[in-house]
Amino acid sequence: MKKPLRIAVVGLGTVGGGVLKILETHKEMISVRAGREIQIMAVSASNKTKSRDFDISSYEWVDNAAELGLADNIDLVVELVGGSDGIAKVVAENTLKAGKSFVTANKALIAHHGAYLAGLASDNKVALRYEAAVAGGIPIIKSIGEGLAGNKITKVYGIMNGTTNYMLSQMERTGRSYDEILEETEQLGYLESDPSLDLDGIDAAHKLAILSSVAFGVKTDFENVYVEGIREITTRDIEYAGELGYRIKLLGITTYEKGKLKQRVHPAFVALDEPVAAVMDGFNAIAVQGDGADKCFFQGRGAGEGPTASAVVADLIDIARGHMDEAFFVPASKLVPAQPVSMTDHLSSYYIKLHVAEAAGVIADITAALKNEDVSLDQMHQKGSEEDGSVYVVLVTHEVLESSLHKALKEINNLPVNLNDAFAIRIENL
Amino acid sequence: MKKPLRIAVVGLGTVGGGVLKILETHKEMISVRAGREIQIMAVSASNKTKSRDFDISSYEWVDNAAELGLADNIDLVVELVGGSDGIAKVVAENTLKAGKSFVTANKALIAHHGAYLAGLASDNKVALRYEAAVAGGIPIIKSIGEGLAGNKITKVYGIMNGTTNYMLSQMERTGRSYDEILEETEQLGYLESDPSLDLDGIDAAHKLAILSSVAFGVKTDFENVYVEGIREITTRDIEYAGELGYRIKLLGITTYEKGKLKQRVHPAFVALDEPVAAVMDGFNAIAVQGDGADKCFFQGRGAGEGPTASAVVADLIDIARGHMDEAFFVPASKLVPAQPVSMTDHLSSYYIKLHVAEAAGVIADITAALKNEDVSLDQMHQKGSEEDGSVYVVLVTHEVLESSLHKALKEINNLPVNLNDAFAIRIENL
Numbered sequence: 001m002k003k004p005l006r007i008a009v010v011g012l013g014t015v016g017g018g019v020l021k022i023l024e025t026h027k028e029m030i031s032v033r034a035g036r037e038i039q040i041m042a043v044s045a046s047n048k049t050k051s052r053d054f055d056i057s058s059y060e061w062v063d064n065a066a067e068l069g070l071a072d073n074i075d076l077v078v079e080l081v082g083g084s085d086g087i088a089k090v091v092a093e094n095t096l097k098a099g100k101s102f103v104t105a106n107k108a109l110i111a112h113h114g115a116y117l118a119g120l121a122s123d124n125k126v127a128l129r130y131e132a133a134v135a136g137g138i139p140i141i142k143s144i145g146e147g148l149a150g151n152k153i154t155k156v157y158g159i160m161n162g163t164t165n166y167m168l169s170q171m172e173r174t175g176r177s178y179d180e181i182l183e184e185t186e187q188l189g190y191l192e193s194d195p196s197l198d199l200d201g202i203d204a205a206h207k208l209a210i211l212s213s214v215a216f217g218v219k220t221d222f223e224n225v226y227v228e229g230i231r232e233i234t235t236r237d238i239e240y241a242g243e244l245g246y247r248i249k250l251l252g253i254t255t256y257e258k259g260k261l262k263q264r265v266h267p268a269f270v271a272l273d274e275p276v277a278a279v280m281d282g283f284n285a286i287a288v289q290g291d292g293a294d295k296c297f298f299q300g301r302g303a304g305e306g307p308t309a310s311a312v313v314a315d316l317i318d319i320a321r322g323h324m325d326e327a328f329f330v331p332a333s334k335l336v337p338a339q340p341v342s343m344t345d346h347l348s349s350y351y352i353k354l355h356v357a358e359a360a361g362v363i364a365d366i367t368a369a370l371k372n373e374d375v376s377l378d379q380m381h382q383k384g385s386e387e388d389g390s391v392y393v394v395l396v397t398h399e400v401l402e403s404s405l406h407k408a409l410k411e412i413n414n415l416p417v418n419l420n421d422a423f424a425i426r427i428e429n430l
Numbered sequence: 431m432k433k434p435l436r437i438a439v440v441g442l443g444t445v446g447g448g449v450l451k452i453l454e455t456h457k458e459m460i461s462v463r464a465g466r467e468i469q470i471m472a473v474s475a476s477n478k479t480k481s482r483d484f485d486i487s488s489y490e491w492v493d494n495a496a497e498l499g500l501a502d503n504i505d506l507v508v509e510l511v512g513g514s515d516g517i518a519k520v521v522a523e524n525t526l527k528a529g530k531s532f533v534t535a536n537k538a539l540i541a542h543h544g545a546y547l548a549g550l551a552s553d554n555k556v557a558l559r560y561e562a563a564v565a566g567g568i569p570i571i572k573s574i575g576e577g578l579a580g581n582k583i584t585k586v587y588g589i590m591n592g593t594t595n596y597m598l599s600q601m602e603r604t605g606r607s608y609d610e611i612l613e614e615t616e617q618l619g620y621l622e623s624d625p626s627l628d629l630d631g632i633d634a635a636h637k638l639a640i641l642s643s644v645a646f647g648v649k650t651d652f653e654n655v656y657v658e659g660i661r662e663i664t665t666r667d668i669e670y671a672g673e674l675g676y677r678i679k680l681l682g683i684t685t686y687e688k689g690k691l692k693q694r695v696h697p698a699f700v701a702l703d704e705p706v707a708a709v710m711d712g713f714n715a716i717a718v719q720g721d722g723a724d725k726c727f728f729q730g731r732g733a734g735e736g737p738t739a740s741a742v743v744a745d746l747i748d749i750a751r752g753h754m755d756e757a758f759f760v761p762a763s764k765l766v767p768a769q770p771v772s773m774t775d776h777l778s779s780y781y782i783k784l785h786v787a788e789a790a791g792v793i794a795d796i797t798a799a800l801k802n803e804d805v806s807l808d809q810m811h812q813k814g815s816e817e818d819g820s821v822y823v824v825l826v827t828h829e830v831l832e833s834s835l836h837k838a839l840k841e842i843n844n845l846p847v848n849l850n851d852a853f854a855i856r857i858e859n860l
Binding site (some may be wrong): 300 | 459
């Protein structure tokens, strides 16, 4: 058997602990699979003496994580701290520059610095792996970069944030408001320490930017991901969606056509017979459209100790087996600069919810505003009056230019009868 | 860039043609991904002059495929002939023994000779790869053997035969009989040339035996897969399943517990909210239960030129990248002999359909027969009378030993009031 792969682990939170536990519990199984032992040499975290449900006394403790990559007795560093910059980036740079492989679950780091770090790994002939950064337990990075490597991939989409999917599921099930469900979700500890990462779609955007690079061979371009979160979704929208045969999901969607990259994260109406529509609670799901395999759909747990830690361990086994592939499965030097497409020219049909003081005459005004901007309607539903006499009107448009829709919405919002700004959600034909 | 990977392709049917087309159309993309060119040197098939929708004139034609692995200018042979023995096996043996890698889409070959061929590959330090043999375009072999390598896997199940899934879907949708749908399916060309492979579950059993080896590290043991096909399923069963909240699927299920392997392929009642229940038509779907990732679910096209050929090409890219892993992801010498478990002690709840001449008194007799064998009932539904006055009775049992159920059914079948033998389908709690 070959020499052990000697690793250090930085960050001993839930995932870090999970990795240590799997490596110890499944030591024998992993050695057989990897063809060599994976040996934990050193660990590092912000607090050495913190109470933990796993034992770190048999590993060397290193105070300064930045030095780990430089140690002679370490072949690979696992980073589980998180954050796009700070210590995570320092550890990544030091490790790769020292000619050692680097494994991480850090989506922000890869989304922001993926192409740069891939270049460092390539120059130093070592591996940079991040399976756990996207969709937790689902081996989606390997599936796209290796399993579907015989395909030209044109589209990747799915549910990439389990927390917001849980919230939307709970709003639908219980009929309780966004604010109530948000509070409950916070109490369950499901939210990131900065809730905006979940609620505003940023976490999903990180993952989407990574998937774009893996699927299309473009440089990671997080800055140009179009992002809308779920803060404005109400139970009323969820109810109306159901009546129309849809379910609201926060989707990440990336497409690559004629050298143009369109990356977007936003709530979407998804037809109920679409596989992603059936994905509830904390689950993630990703669909990949290839020219050979057609659509391939993956579903699993997107977060949590076991799913994330087992993905990290899979990366370790891969490297122990000698798979030293390029980080994005093409030479880093051949990653193409992304040419982002603006959403202005995006075509989509829309759900529009209006809340008006009274129905009389308003339909004519709305129709006129839409007609002015060439927005043609597929459906219009005037809902029964609310207790205060106000009325909700639901519109479904045909396919329309994003820019035209925004102009039409502006006109509609200026109608004096409007109680709230019109709220629009894209209807995705997946 | 490294030297080209020089390959030969044996078998120029739909899949063989698909492989040649992808390698030519995506030559540049594949070279970038693989880090080297994949060059087609020679082809072989039973008929050189047959009319084909792809051009083979630029490749060397070899009449005797058995010699391909011996040629000095060939690094790897792709076998797309099919069949567990015959020329496919000869080509595999010759190629591996000559120290060259072997790629196949041949599930029968791997199901019957997997452990033996893995040993040959291991001894000769070459690769044996068969991603296309299971679930077509879904990269399930790589996902289990590499992507989920950080998990101890305890169960793999799913829909592994698209043809029978298409037939069951069509029976449900149209209400037309098994025989009518079978004829239509045959006309569409969806059936294997030996239809028994599809209809009797043998094709699914081949795939299941392969998945067992990949997931559990046991020697392929096709002989001990318990198999029932779909020939006895009627539209009435499908309708009754729906009424009870289930859908009938032909499932492959393999579990490994305490060193015991239980492999089975049979129709099953699947709860409608289970992801596999929503998989219709020709699609395949496979779920993998791991101790870290929990349940991971994969869905895609299980057959056809594009899905199968792109999976073959993924194997070629993998080998071109230098991934020379063991065929079943552990050293062939460490594959454990399978210890099959008989179905006699299998525990399951059951759907039972009875067709009796008249209802009067029969319920008491049936209940007595079940009680004699300790089969306890969860539900009993006496359906309305048929035109001829006969009656269908549907029973749902609690969990019961397979052996007890068979004894009870035998007693019930001996009741004079019975018009047909009782028909039972397992209800799977997935």
